[in-house]
Amino acid sequence: MISRTPVAAAASLGLCALALGGAATATAADDDQAMVSVFHAVPGLDVDVYANGDELIPDFKPGTLTDPQPLPAGSYDLKVFKAGADPKGKPAIQKTVEVPAGANATVVAHLNADGAPQLDAYVNDTSDVAAGKARLTVRHVAAAPAVDVRAGGTPIFKDLVNPKEDTATVNAGTVSADVVLAGTDDVAIGPADLDLKEGTANIVYAWGSAEDKNLALKVQTLTGMHSTPSGVNAGATNDPDAWPAYAAGFGLLGLAGALTARRAVSRDRA
Amino acid sequence: MLLAVSGATVLALAPSRESLPPTTDFDARTAASPPAAPPVRAEDPDSPPTTTPSASPVSSSSAVPRRLDIERVGLRAAIEPRGVAPDGSADIPEDPETVGWYRFGPAPGEPSGSAVMVGHVDSRTGDLGAFAALFDVRAGDEVTVRRAAAPPVTYRVVARDRVDKDRLPASAFARTGRPVLTMITCAPPFDAERGGYQRNLVVTALPVTPTG
Numbered sequence: 001m002i003s004r005t006p007v008a009a010a011a012s013l014g015l016c017a018l019a020l021g022g023a024a025t026a027t028a029a030d031d032d033q034a035m036v037s038v039f040h041a042v043p044g045l046d047v048d049v050y051a052n053g054d055e056l057i058p059d060f061k062p063g064t065l066t067d068p069q070p071l072p073a074g075s076y077d078l079k080v081f082k083a084g085a086d087p088k089g090k091p092a093i094q095k096t097v098e099v100p101a102g103a104n105a106t107v108v109a110h111l112n113a114d115g116a117p118q119l120d121a122y123v124n125d126t127s128d129v130a131a132g133k134a135r136l137t138v139r140h141v142a143a144a145p146a147v148d149v150r151a152g153g154t155p156i157f158k159d160l161v162n163p164k165e166d167t168a169t170v171n172a173g174t175v176s177a178d179v180v181l182a183g184t185d186d187v188a189i190g191p192a193d194l195d196l197k198e199g200t201a202n203i204v205y206a207w208g209s210a211e212d213k214n215l216a217l218k219v220q221t222l223t224g225m226h227s228t229p230s231g232v233n234a235g236a237t238n239d240p241d242a243w244p245a246y247a248a249g250f251g252l253l254g255l256a257g258a259l260t261a262r263r264a265v266s267r268d269r270a
Numbered sequence: 271m272l273l274a275v276s277g278a279t280v281l282a283l284a285p286s287r288e289s290l291p292p293t294t295d296f297d298a299r300t301a302a303s304p305p306a307a308p309p310v311r312a313e314d315p316d317s318p319p320t321t322t323p324s325a326s327p328v329s330s331s332s333a334v335p336r337r338l339d340i341e342r343v344g345l346r347a348a349i350e351p352r353g354v355a356p357d358g359s360a361d362i363p364e365d366p367e368t369v370g371w372y373r374f375g376p377a378p379g380e381p382s383g384s385a386v387m388v389g390h391v392d393s394r395t396g397d398l399g400a401f402a403a404l405f406d407v408r409a410g411d412e413v414t415v416r417r418a419a420a421p422p423v424t425y426r427v428v429a430r431d432r433v434d435k436d437r438l439p440a441s442a443f444a445r446t447g448r449p450v451l452t453m454i455t456c457a458p459p460f461d462a463e464r465g466g467y468q469r470n471l472v473v474t475a476l477p478v479t480p481t482g
Contacts, residue, residue, distance in 0.1 A: 229360040233362070
């Protein structure tokens with residue numbers, strides 16, 4: 001039931017997202033907005049988050065994901081302090097991220113593969129998905145080695161390493177997902193049921209620490225990416241055998257004239 | 271405006287007895303086609319007993335539709351929730367007597383958007399599908415959608431259009447905007463070389479206000 005988007009495309013998306021922290025695109029007009037969510041994925045540490053010196057989120061608890069909020073696009077000097085600490089002191093994590101105009105982005109405070117806290121900004125793909133489909137993205141933000149992500153026991157993302165992401169377009173519906181150590185059947189997280197609603201983007205964060213045995217999943221869902229079906233093919237069939245049915249049907253309906261001629265054709269074929 | 275143009279084109283083919291705005295193709299045909307003998311219908315056989323206690327009742331506005339009836343033209347059809355076929359088109363029940371509700375869109379009774387019903391016009395054996403009766407529908411016809419564990423929703427037909435099937439307006443599947451019921455089937459011409467029926471018949475109905 002899983003149909004993959006090209007792996008190359010998904011991979012490059014991940015790279016683009018990660019490049020946010022470095023590449024400078026601060027030419028966006030000040031009044032251009034971006035939608036920004038923040039996810040606190042550092043276990044065991046309540047924090048205050050500052051952006052450009054102003055407190056953005058006070059007393060932020062691990063496992064909390066804020067709703068998307070509009071922020072002016074541009075460059076943000078983000079500092080994360082232990083809750084209540086003096087913001088003039090040395091932050092627990094610090095990073096400058098660029099938020100492009102028009103983007104939907106999620107800033108994640110998380111552990112790197114070795115267990116040290118870091119910040120990363122990811123751009124969320126909010127482009128439309130085909131009718132009947134949902135987008136599934138997995139971001140590895142846990143202090144853990146490379147993993148595979150499985151749906152219904154079948155790997156859909158392989159060898160994902162912190163802090164990369166991978167994306168696929170899947171049929172809408174509920175899937176049972178788990179995370180295993182790459183190339184093994186050793187379950188690290190899950191299984192968990194993911195309700196992938198049609199026309200949504202579902203971003204699953206694998207977060208926490210393998211060493212501390214607190215690995216967990218967090219799901220961020222963005223809506224409104226639905227599309228219209230390509231058409232309604234409401235005839236019985238598309239092969240010529242349908243011809244008699246067509247003729248009989250519209251003969252009965254009394255659509256005379258042109259249709260009568262077609263019925264004659266169908267008799268010739270029969 | 272494309273709608274208007276294509277509707278008008280088709281009008282010329284059908285015997286027209288009254289002039290109507292060119293955006294619809296109602297031809298006011300009297301019910302010339304003998305409706306199939308209506309089966310004796312048990313009331314909402316699929317509905318769970320109303321006595322069932324429910325800790326978290328399903329919102330009445332998103333109840334699953336079960337039956338669609340247009341009495342004046344003898345249209346009575348069971349409804350199945352349907353999604354999208356592998357080719358990306360709306361999935362349609364194989365049984366031409368059954369119509370599909372596009373389950374990813376709004377349900378009948380929801381406060382906004384287009385609840386879409388799709389049905390075959392005919393079957394491979396030559397029988398007419400339930401939605402063949404849409405060709406007899408005219409403005410003002412009452413449409414009743416019976417739902418699971420919720421009161422029926424009543425609509426009144428306001429428009430019937432024929433559009434090239436690759437020009438089905440996106441508004442037919444609108445998720446927002448005023449609540450409408452959109453019923454879609456296939457329409458001639460039939461061109462086997464080009465994938466069968468070339469047009470869609472689209473019947474639009476608006477909810478009848480409960481106080482009416």
